[in-house]
Amino acid sequence: MRSKGGTYQMRYPNIEAERARHGMSMDALAKEIGVTRKSIYNWINKGNIPQAALEKMAAVFDCSVEYLTEIE
Secondary structure (H helix, E strand, C coil): CECCCCCECCCCHHHHHHHHHCCCCHHHHHHHHCCCHHHHHHHHHHCCCCHHHHHHHHHHHCCCHHHHCCCC
């Protein structure tokens, strides 16, 4: 997604925030939930995250699916 100023904005910033908070690389998160790094990148930036993947991320980060998918 692009904002008015042309800067890039993630579709699901809380997923990236939790990943950073837990000190996990994109590769580590991908391995933890059983997908590729590219899948996670595409989901975070474009959306359409499968429910099963959201549930696995919520378990890894010890938070709710609703929190992960909150959009500011």
